[in-house]
Amino acid sequence: MDKDFTRFVLYILVLILSLFVCDRIVGKVEDILYSKRNTKLTYAAYSSRQDDIVILGSSRASHHYIPAIISDTTNLSCVNLGVDGQNIYYHFALLNLLLEHRKPKMVIYELFDIDFLHTTDKYSVGQLDQLAPMFGVNPKVDSLIGLKGRKYMAAIRLFDSYRYNSKLFSVIIDSRHIDDRSGYIPIYGEWTGEKESKVNGTNKLDPGKLRCLYDMIDMCKAHDIKIIIVVSPQYLAPYADRQEYLEVGRMCADRGACFLYYQKLLQNASMFKDIAHMNDKGARWYSSIIAQEIKQYMNE
Numbered sequence: 001m002d003k004d005f006t007r008f009v010l011y012i013l014v015l016i017l018s019l020f021v022c023d024r025i026v027g028k029v030e031d032i033l034y035s036k037r038n039t040k041l042t043y044a045a046y047s048s049r050q051d052d053i054v055i056l057g058s059s060r061a062s063h064h065y066i067p068a069i070i071s072d073t074t075n076l077s078c079v080n081l082g083v084d085g086q087n088i089y090y091h092f093a094l095l096n097l098l099l100e101h102r103k104p105k106m107v108i109y110e111l112f113d114i115d116f117l118h119t120t121d122k123y124s125v126g127q128l129d130q131l132a133p134m135f136g137v138n139p140k141v142d143s144l145i146g147l148k149g150r151k152y153m154a155a156i157r158l159f160d161s162y163r164y165n166s167k168l169f170s171v172i173i174d175s176r177h178i179d180d181r182s183g184y185i186p187i188y189g190e191w192t193g194e195k196e197s198k199v200n201g202t203n204k205l206d207p208g209k210l211r212c213l214y215d216m217i218d219m220c221k222a223h224d225i226k227i228i229i230v231v232s233p234q235y236l237a238p239y240a241d242r243q244e245y246l247e248v249g250r251m252c253a254d255r256g257a258c259f260l261y262y263q264k265l266l267q268n269a270s271m272f273k274d275i276a277h278m279n280d281k282g283a284r285w286y287s288s289i290i291a292q293e294i295k296q297y298m299n300e
Contacts, residue, residue: 034133034164040081040183044097045134052076053294054098055183056091057110059084063277064110064232066287067182073291074298076105080183086130087123088115088212089144093131095216096140099223106226106298108290109216116210116248117203124206132156132163147208186280191235191272203244210248217255228258228297232286233266235275258297262286 034042043049053076055065061082070078081094095107114123125147134141135156146153155162220227229252231245242263249259266272271282278286 040083041094041097041130041134043079043183044081044094045100045137048101049079050077050102051079051182052105053078053108054095054104054106055080055082055108055110056094057082057108058086058112058114060112060232060277061108061110062183062185063187063273064283064286065108065290066184066283068184069284069287070291070294073288074295076294076298078182080181080185082110082183082185084185085123086127087112087119088209088216089125089128089147090131092212092216093134093138093141093144095219096138097134099219100138103223104225106228106294107216107220108228108230108294111229111231111245111248111252113203113242113244115213116205117244118206124209135163144212184283186283187273187277188279189273190270190279191274192269193275205244205248210251213248213252214255217252217257221256226258226297227256228260228294229253230260230290231263232290233262233264233278233282235266235269235272236264260290260293262289265289 053067053070053074055061055067055078059082062080062084063082065080065082067078067080070076081091083090091109098104113119118124120126128145128148129152131141131145135145136142145156217227217229229249231249236242245263246261249261253259266278266282266286268282271278271285273279
């Protein structure tokens with residue numbers, strides 16, 4: 001009986017050890033595969049490419065800013081690191097990773113409501129697991145991942161493969177590439193609906209997100225990097241004021257950022273894919289405008 005029990009305990013221990021070793025091997029393989037991917041996250045962490053202007057923000061950043069147009073106007077290299085659905089927490093992490101091994105001359109941050117308002121978990125800390133492959137690279141990034149909670153942090157500390165959500169091939173299929181468009185992702189089609197006419201005055205500011213936004217501005221100032229906080233066009237009725245954007249913009253300007261408000265600049269439906277996003281035609285029109293602003297601000 002005692003021998004059977006001993007064998008059982010040894011079997012369990014060997015099984016646990018085997019699973020632990022397999023986890024470490026899978027984790028290392030995923031690390032190698034992921035580090036070789038040309039994604040926006042790996043660009044920030046590993047790339048030796050040096051760009052003068054870095055664009056950060058959610059989907060409105062990735063779809064509205066064309067680096068080639070900005071570079072042609074400013075004679076400065078530019079990369080678009082906008083990532084759909086991600087807010088200020090994710091992009092502050094990207095900036096921290098960038099500053100580990102390079103210093104751009106300017107950061108452009110496309111401000112959206114998910115960057116400063118209370119939202120559902122999906123647009124708060126819900127997608128920060130996408131930063132998990134960078135756990136252990138930068139202390140500030142680790143603290144941002146930590147917003148996911150203690151249980152999540154315990155899991156990624158204990159299991160290397162958990163950082164990739166246990167999906168070996170997800171590191172191969174990641175579509176957020178830095179390609180010949182330098183991170184710009186065009187969208188096509190024209191909006192045929194009505195303008196947004198609701199005045200948003202009920203949402204509350206999120207102190208955690210605001211703190212992160214201010215920390216981004218302070219970090220840029222500390223590294224002598226110019227930063228522009230921008231609100232690009234939406235398809236809004238002229239009277240549909242979004243005062244919360246202006247309020248946050250004023251607070252950013254008080255901390256030393258340049259704030260540009262273009263939210264109601266464009267009233268042409270043919271240049272929008274939907275109410276919140278310009279299509280490729282609109283992005284080309286807008287990029288030429290913002291490029292002139294960037295050039296002027298760089299020369300000041």
